[in-house]
Amino acid sequence: MATTHNPPETLDRPEPKTCGNATGRVRRRTATSGEGRLGALLVSPTLLVLAVVVLYPTVVALKDSFYGTPGLDPKTGFVRDHDPFVGADNYTAIFGAAGDRFWNAFWNTTFLTVTTVTLETVLGIAMALIMHRALRGRAVVRASILVPWAIPTAVTGLLWRWVFNSDGVANALIGRQILWTTEGFHAKVAVIVADVWKTAPFIGLLVLAGIQVISKEVYEAARMDGAGGLRQFWSITLPLVKPALLVAVLFRTLDALRMFDLPYILIGAQKTSVETLSMLAQDQAANVRFGPAAAYAVILFGYVFLVALAFVRLLGADVVPRRHKEVAA
Structure with missing residues (x-):
């Protein structure tokens, strides 16, 4: 009697899926990495220049800030032939003997930056x-x-120094005798007026570039809906021009924090009313106090860096576009 062998029962197992999705992800990853290498190659000359003109001076200034001023060695009684290592004394002096002048320059820098910008x-x-x-x-x-933005800052300072002279145009217009280039709040006003006159066109130029890319159809649709000029500005122009405006304000803020040449030429050096952190660092370096000058420069660098970081984080001025995350099917 012939026996029949029944085949063993097979379990219903799912067929293994093809690796199409994985292959696609690998291809996308390869393409992305290739683009990344190409991008790194293209920006490498810029990074090299930035390392030479920014990173190296910053590192040197940080190193010099830990050294003091040459003078008599209390141990030997002879004049030192090198700068003595003082550690963090240049920074701690800000809260001591040099604190009043530093904090005055700090608040002048902040006030002039906020007002002018x-x-x-x-x-x-x-x-x-x-x-x-x-x-x-x-x-x-x-x-x-x-035109004002194209004029060099030194020429602008000399021009407005003539305007704010004791017998200049400013006093003739207001009918009062004010010594604008002396100590007092009027010196701040002179710097603010001159700086606004020079650099407001810079912001205007960047904002104009942002306005010109707005489609005219948007305004036509708004007019058909009955929106007036002011409504169009608040609801259309200002929101759409925000990226260009934020970039302009960011650049101007960072530039104003480093303000030096305009108050230096317009008002003069060592004027308490308008002395900024850059002017303070230059004054220390001019008096062969390179250690304190480097410390002030490092503090100014940190201040500018923190302001830029806060600006980007809080106001949404994204300088690097975000990549959209890909979700695997």
Whole structure:
């Protein structure tokens, strides 16, 4: 009797999936890595230049900030032929004998930065709106607005020094005799006026570039919905121009924190009313106090870095676009 062998029962096991998704991810990863290598190769010359002109001086300034001023060696009684190592004494002196002058320069720097950047932002937006309008002679208007920004800062300082002279144009217009280039709050006003006049066109130029990329159809749709000029500005122009405006304000803030040449030429050196951190560091270096000068420069670098970081984090000025995460199917 023939016996039949029944085949063993097979379990219903799922067929192994193809590795198409994995292959796609590998290809995307390979393409991304290739683009990353190409991008690193293209930016390497810029990174090299930045390392030479930014990183190296910063490291040297940080090293010099731990050294003092040459003088008599209390142990030998002879003049030192090298800068003595003092550790963190240059930084701790800020809270001691040198503290009053440092904190005065710090608050002057902060006040001038906040005031000038605020005024320049308001005037820059107004300039951008004026330059964007289709009016007769628009090219002449644009050129006249941008002229102050093209003038070198040293020339601007000399020009406004003549304006704020005791018998200059400013006193003739207000009908009072004010010594603008002496100590007092009026010296701050002179620096603010000169700086706003010079650099407000810079913000206006960047904002104008942002306005010109806004589609006209957006404004036409807003007018059809009954939106007036002010409503269009708050709901359309300002939100869409925000990226360009934030970049302009960021650049101007970082530049104003390092303000030196304009108050130095317009008002003068060692003026308590307008002395900034950059002026303080230059004064220490001019008096062969390179250690304290380096300490002030390092503190200013840290201040600028923290302001830039806070600006990017809090106000959303993303300088690096975010990658969208890919979700595997």
